[in-house]
Amino acid sequence: MTVEARQAVYGAIYPSLRDRVVLVTGGGSGIGEEIVRHFVEQGSRVAFIDNAEVPTRSFLEQLAAEGHRPHWEDADLTDVAAVRAAIGRIRAAFGPIEILVNNAANDQRVKVEDVTSEYWDDRIAVNLKHQFFCAQAVLDDMIKAGGGSIVNIGSFAYDAGFSDVVPYLCAKSGVVGLTRGLAFDYGKHNIRVNCVMPGWIMTKRALENWVGEEGRAEQDRRQCLKRPLQPFEVAKVVLFYASDESSACTRQSYLVDGGWV
Numbered sequence: 001m002t003v004e005a006r007q008a009v010y011g012a013i014y015p016s017l018r019d020r021v022v023l024v025t026g027g028g029s030g031i032g033e034e035i036v037r038h039f040v041e042q043g044s045r046v047a048f049i050d051n052a053e054v055p056t057r058s059f060l061e062q063l064a065a066e067g068h069r070p071h072w073e074d075a076d077l078t079d080v081a082a083v084r085a086a087i088g089r090i091r092a093a094f095g096p097i098e099i100l101v102n103n104a105a106n107d108q109r110v111k112v113e114d115v116t117s118e119y120w121d122d123r124i125a126v127n128l129k130h131q132f133f134c135a136q137a138v139l140d141d142m143i144k145a146g147g148g149s150i151v152n153i154g155s156f157a158y159d160a161g162f163s164d165v166v167p168y169l170c171a172k173s174g175v176v177g178l179t180r181g182l183a184f185d186y187g188k189h190n191i192r193v194n195c196v197m198p199g200w201i202m203t204k205r206a207l208e209n210w211v212g213e214e215g216r217a218e219q220d221r222r223q224c225l226k227r228p229l230q231p232f233e234v235a236k237v238v239l240f241y242a243s244d245e246s247s248a249c250t251r252q253s254y255l256v257d258g259g260w261v
């Protein structure tokens with residue numbers, strides 16, 4: 001990548017992110033991959049958790065070719081004990097965690113009539129529960145550090161109207177409640193908690209599964225901005241909420257959706 005192209009992609013530099021210890025969940029592909037890239041470019045010390053081995057290894061190879069070596073933990077985020085152990089190893093490697101980006105999720109489609117009790121629990125586990133337990137696992141680090149920033153990734157979808165994702169939408173509504181509850185309880189420790197809600201973002205998974213001609217037409221109809229939105233555009237907003245530049249912002253949810261109506 002040329003210097004000009006790099007600046008166009010990475011944009012602002014936040015001095016407060018240099019050397020900060022950052023944990024990103026679901027950082028092996030999609031929006032999470034872009035979030036990891038952006039923190040690495042800021043000079044942060046970055047760790048991520050992801051259980052998809054193939055895309056993660058290829059991502060790590062690309063980063064290594066650029067001289068970056070973030071710490072990867074291969075763990076299933078729906079397994080709370082495994083998550084706690086992974087976070088313990090990250091802390092041992094890097095020290096206390098100061099920034100957490102709760103990004104991982106899975107928006108698998110399902111008809112309401114096909115949802116079983118087990119499937120419901122599984123959807124809440126993959127889309128909401130780990131956000132709570134990852135936060136719980138790092139709060140003490142942040143308290144001891146005198147503060148921290150948690151960015152929970154929600155979704156425009158819970159408010160926008162989409163079919164066949166009811167359990168996912170319930171979980172994503174919960175992310176807003178989680179954000180507000182943690183912000184209220186931990187503001188006294190200078191821990192800020194915000195939610196970034198992406199719109200329809202052109203990840204590999206979205207492009208392969210859902211964005212066809214019809215999808216593009218819907219984008220043109222419903223987005224104020226008449227163009228596809230890219231993962232890096234979410235990552236840039238996450239950096240702002242993670243950095244000290246947003247020092248008075250907490251308990252907020254910010255849409256990055258191109259103005260979806």
Ligand SMILES: NC(=O)c1ccc[n+]([C@@H]2O[C@H](COP(=O)([O-])OP(=O)(O)OC[C@H]3O[C@@H](n4cnc5c(N)ncnc54)[C@H](O)[C@@H]3O)[C@@H](O)[C@H]2O)c1
Pocket residue numbers: 025026027028029030031032049050051052075076077078102103104105106107126153154155156157197198199200201202203204205206
């Ligand atoms: N792409 C969009 O259009 C869009 C829209 C709104 C919100 N979002 C939100 O943005 C975030 C990222 O979405 P994305 O589109 O990049 O998703 P993605 O499916 O492309 O990537 C998710 C990553 O999380 C990892 N992951 C999922 N379950 C895991 C588990 N149990 N254990 C460990 N890792 C796990 C996956 O392996 C993958 O690398 C999610 O919170 C999603 O809800 C995305």
